[in-house]
Amino acid sequence: MLELIAASRNGMALPDIARKLNIPKSSAHCILLTLLRQGYVIRSTRTRRYVFSSKLLRLANQATQGLRLQEVATPILRELSLQTGLSVHMAILEWHEAVLIAKLDPPGADPLSTWMGRRMELHCTGVGKVLLSSLSHDLLGKLLTGRVFSRHNENTITSIRRLLKETETIRANGYAVDDEEDELGYRCIGVPVLDQDGATVAAISVAGAVNHLCNDNLKQLISVLKRASGTITSAFAGDQAGSAE
Numbered sequence: 406m407l408e409l410i411a412a413s414r415n416g417m418a419l420p421d422i423a424r425k426l427n428i429p430k431s432s433a434h435c436i437l438l439t440l441l442r443q444g445y446v447i448r449s450t451r452t453r454r455y456v457f458s459s460k461l462l463r464l465a466n467q468a469t470q471g472l473r474l475q476e477v478a479t480p481i482l483r484e485l486s487l488q489t490g491l492s493v494h495m496a497i498l499e500w501h502e503a504v505l506i507a508k509l510d511p512p513g514a515d516p517l518s519t520w521m522g523r524r525m526e527l528h529c530t531g532v533g534k535v536l537l538s539s540l541s542h543d544l545l546g547k548l549l550t551g552r553v554f555s556r557h558n559e560n561t562i563t564s565i566r567r568l569l570k571e572t573e574t575i576r577a578n579g580y581a582v583d584d585e586e587d588e589l590g591y592r593c594i595g596v597p598v599l600d601q602d603g604a605t606v607a608a609i610s611v612a613g614a615v616n617h618l619c620n621d622n623l624k625q626l627i628s629v630l631k632r633a634s635g636t637i638t639s640a641f642a643g644d645q646a647g648s649a650e
Contacts, residue, residue, distance in 0.1 A: 410446065415452070417454055418453060419437065422455070437455055443460075446458055474506065474637075478598075484633075485609075486511045487512075488629060490511050491511065492508070492612045493509045493610070494508050494531075494593075494612065495508075495532070496536065496607060498539070502524040503524070503525040503527055504523070505521055505522060505525065508520060508523075514613075517591070517613075527548075531582065531583040532610045534572070535581045535605070535608035536608050537568070538571075538573075538581065539597060539605035549565050557586065560584060580594060581596075582595075591614060592618040593611070594630060595630075600638065600642070606641075609630065
């Protein structure tokens with residue numbers, strides 16, 4: 406339906422949409438009503454036709470930014486994986502989930518059960534908790550209010566009060582730890598990736614078995630992660646400046 410509206414010059418009326426898609430008018434109306442409520446289309450008061458809203462343009466800009474960020478970050482993340490011998494992830498926030506836009510495994514290692522495009526929970530993953538902590542107080546409240554968080558094991562934080570305290574700790578420390586909260590036997594350390602204005606645009610992490618991420622190497626891994634994050638920030642800022650020119 407969105408593709409059909411996109412192909413039209415002046416928008417489309419309900420009967421035309423139903424006829425072109427070969428679906429009942431009632432079904433077309435239900436879909437259009439959802440798109441209207443979510444802000445993806447608007448209805449002209451003059452022509453009664455449905456046209457795109459600016460929300461789709463914002464989504465397209467976000468997708469483009471994510472692709473550029475992935476392209477810029479991939480060689481840096483590959484070096485990070487080789488340096489640490491751990492799996493490396495990069496994720497961006499999509500409302501109540503973290504979406505992986507990059508995943509690299511070190512040579513010879515058993516790959517983790519993650520992949521590009523996978524949606525990760527915010528409350529129990531390294532990248533998720535970093536992105537959660539990046540939200541403003543108002544947005545954080547809206548996202549957490551009324552939500553029930555899945556408990557994967559006894560380590561998973563599901564209390565909203567504990568999650569709020571966790572976000573404060575992450576902001577203060579500049580990193581997040583998934584200490585077997587998503588899956589027993591595995592840990593993950595995540596840090597934010599900032600834009601040139603200091604806003605969080607993504608999160609990166611290293612992940613692996615608990616014997617590979619322990620108290621002995623925690624500080625070193627955090628330091629390496631933060632350096633990689635800074636390098637990505639600088640490279641992304643340069644890429645954006647070049648695009649603007």
